[in-house]
Amino acid sequence: MAETLSPAKEEARSKTVHELIISGQELPEKYIYKGNDAATLGDSLPLMKIPVIDVGRLTSPSFNREQELEKLRSALCFWDCFQPINHGVEAAFLDKLREVSKLFHRKRSRDTPEKMAALREHQRQLKFWPEDPQSFRETINEYNKKLEEMMQVLFKAMAASLNLEENCFLDMCGEEAIFFARFNFYPPCPRPDLAIGIKSHADGSALTIVLQDKEVEGPQFLKDNQWYRVPIIPEAVVINVGHQAEKMSNGIFKSPVHRVVTNSERERFSLAVFCTPNSDREIEPVNGVVTDGRPTMYKKVKNYVSYFFEYFQRGRRPVEAAII
Numbered sequence: 140m141a142e143t144l145s146p147a148k149e150e151a152r153s154k155t156v157h158e159l160i161i162s163g164q165e166l167p168e169k170y171i172y173k174g175n176d177a178a179t180l181g182d183s184l185p186l187m188k189i190p191v192i193d194v195g196r197l198t199s200p201s202f203n204r205e206q207e208l209e210k211l212r213s214a215l216c217f218w219d220c221f222q223p224i225n226h227g228v229e230a231a232f233l234d235k236l237r238e239v240s241k242l243f244h245r246k247r248s249r250d251t252p253e254k255m256a257a258l259r260e261h262q263r264q265l266k267f268w269p270e271d272p273q274s275f276r277e278t279i280n281e282y283n284k285k286l287e288e289m290m291q292v293l294f295k296a297m298a299a300s301l302n303l304e305e306n307c308f309l310d311m312c313g314e315e316a317i318f319f320a321r322f323n324f325y326p327p328c329p330r331p332d333l334a335i336g337i338k339s340h341a342d343g344s345a346l347t348i349v350l351q352d353k354e355v356e357g358p359q360f361l362k363d364n365q366w367y368r369v370p371i372i373p374e375a376v377v378i379n380v381g382h383q384a385e386k387m388s389n390g391i392f393k394s395p396v397h398r399v400v401t402n403s404e405r406e407r408f409s410l411a412v413f414c415t416p417n418s419d420r421e422i423e424p425v426n427g428v429v430t431d432g433r434p435t436m437y438k439k440v441k442n443y444v445s446y447f448f449e450y451f452q453r454g455r456r457p458v459e460a461a462i463i
């Protein structure tokens with residue numbers, strides 16, 4: 140039977156957190172974050188010193204390439220993420236993407252359920268894509284093409300940085316790897332010390348590419364039990380390892396635990412694209428990463444995304460399901 144709500148509860152249900160607090164009400168209990176890391180939400184945290192990788196150098200045959208590959212390897216092994224620049228997507232185009240994402244959220248009704256959209260041409264379902272703003276489809280389509288190129292370069296560079304056969308990660312992910320996009324919108328929250336934007340998690344992708352808000356910080360990464368803030372570099376994106384790359388590399392690269400906090404005054408937007416092998420691919424350590432000193436650490440697992448959400452809800456790293 141449907142629950143009958145008192146007028147006060149009815150009002151609370153239909154208002155955003157921001158509206159509730161402005162109208163003088165307490166933060167409703169259901170918004171108070173209860174994760175193990177809740178006590179650190181309001182802390183002032185150090186900035187991560189994430190290495191900035193020049194993607195142009197990764198493809199140039201000059202001596203810079205070796206240096207940049209080494210920088211990429213150490214970034215991935217130490218921080219599990221990096222910030223590429225000179226990656227083939229112009230700063231002005233990134234601004235345009237931010238703009239259409241914002242417009243999309245402004246026009247989206249609060250009742251529209253959030254969905255992940257597949258971006259690649261043969262996988263997307265255009266009928267579900269918004270037609271308004273008008274430039275949305277065209278801009279996202281162009282971004283998808285640029286990301287396909289960027290992913291080719293980066294997977295090859297990741298393999299080369301470990302002295303592996305250049306195509307090993309790409310071949311395992313398969314031609315049909317899916318790019319799921321999530322347009323994140325974080326409204327201002329007057330109690331960032333109590334409520335969270337996205338709870339701590341690790342991504343189920345091979346790599347995740349996040350276009351950051353240009354002005355408002357949000358994501359934080361956990362390293363050795365310490366949370367770090369991600370610096371804003373407007374012309375860069377943030378790329379982190381997901382579980383699939385952790386397994387393909389036999390744990391040389393790790394998928395980091397991260398979360399997103401809210402800002403008391405400002406809203407924040409981000410666009411996360413999860414580059415994910417197709418669910419019928421069997422993902423396992425590639426040739427060359429299993430050695431006498433480093434035996435296979437992960438089982439072959441298919442359709443990994445299916446239990447990703449279960450682990451996510453329980454606040455655990457889903458890759459645990461594949462660890463031997």
Ligand SMILES: O=C(O)CCC(=O)C(=O)O
Binds near residue numbers: 351410
């Ligand atoms: O908003 C961000 O910067 C990161 C979002 C994120 O971690 C995710 O969507 O999985």
Ligand SMILES: [Fe+2]
Binds near residue numbers: 340341342347
């Ligand atoms: Fe994430």
